[in-house]
């Protein structure tokens with residue numbers, strides 16, 4: 001199935017050699033290229049500070065608010081250059097970003113949060129209502145909590161609300177930034193299962209930024225490893241998951257063990273020198 005996806009026509013999204021600078025001087029992305037096929041789940045993996053969020057915000061045009069600029073490279077979606085389109089125009093074309101740290105409107109209820117996701121739609125209350133019900137079939141827990149103030153719901157519920165809100169825009173592609181952040185493993189799994197279902201049943205394409213490499217590779221078709229603003233490795237999820245360097249480097253991080261993490265990192269660097 002993966003082969004058929006990647007071999008089909010032009011990719012839905014092509015990021016070609018982009019460079020991003022913050023505050024005119026801080027070079028963060030140093031020539032990042034990646035492709036996302038239509039119907040795929042692609043993981044963008046890397047440690048904290050690698051540039052994952054910056055990459056997603058480059059695509060969704062949310063860098064402006066951060067004083068960030070794309071100084072080189074191109075971004076094409078459905079065969080068209082999308083740099084310079086506003087975040088709202090991008091939402092209308094079907095690209096929606098779910099921010100890291102599950103950004104909800106804390107003072108609104110869960111259902112009000114979901115409804116804000118439909119703000120660019122002009123297809124009428126009935127079909128929006130229908131999609132709300134669809135979101136509730138994917139997230140039954142949100143239906144139970146629909147009148148609760150979002151700020152008082154659990155971390156997992158807020159992440160679900162953020163994802164459900166994105167769905168209300170009828171996206172073709174979701175840029176999902178670290179859904180696992182701060183959540184217990186079981187909840188992370190629950191959320192990834194929903195991502196998989198949405199991908200299969202609703203044909204939503206995902207570009208998924210994650211530090212949780214193991215979990216992300218279990219649910220993606222293809223992955224890119226980002227290190228210090230550069231893609232250092234890419235491949236099918238299965239081959240990346242079986243790669244010893246990646247296992248060593250990320251195992252410690254996934255387990256949150258600082259000491260193991262440090263040792264693994266040193267070891268990884270050494271091996272990388274030999275390999276390179």
Ligand SMILES: Nc1ncnc2c1ncn2[C@@H]1O[C@H](COP(=O)(O)OP(=O)(O)O)[C@@H](O)[C@H]1O
Pocket residue numbers: 022023026028046047048049050051052053054055066067068
């Ligand atoms: N608004 C900003 N201004 C200056 N530097 C930033 C800004 N946002 C992020 N950075 C820096 O860019 C680098 C990449 O950050 P980010 O894209 O958030 O990485 P990740 O999402 O992989 O953790 C980090 O060194 C971070 O400190």
Ligand SMILES: [Mg+2]
Pocket residue numbers: 052053054100177178
């Ligand atoms: Mg980030």
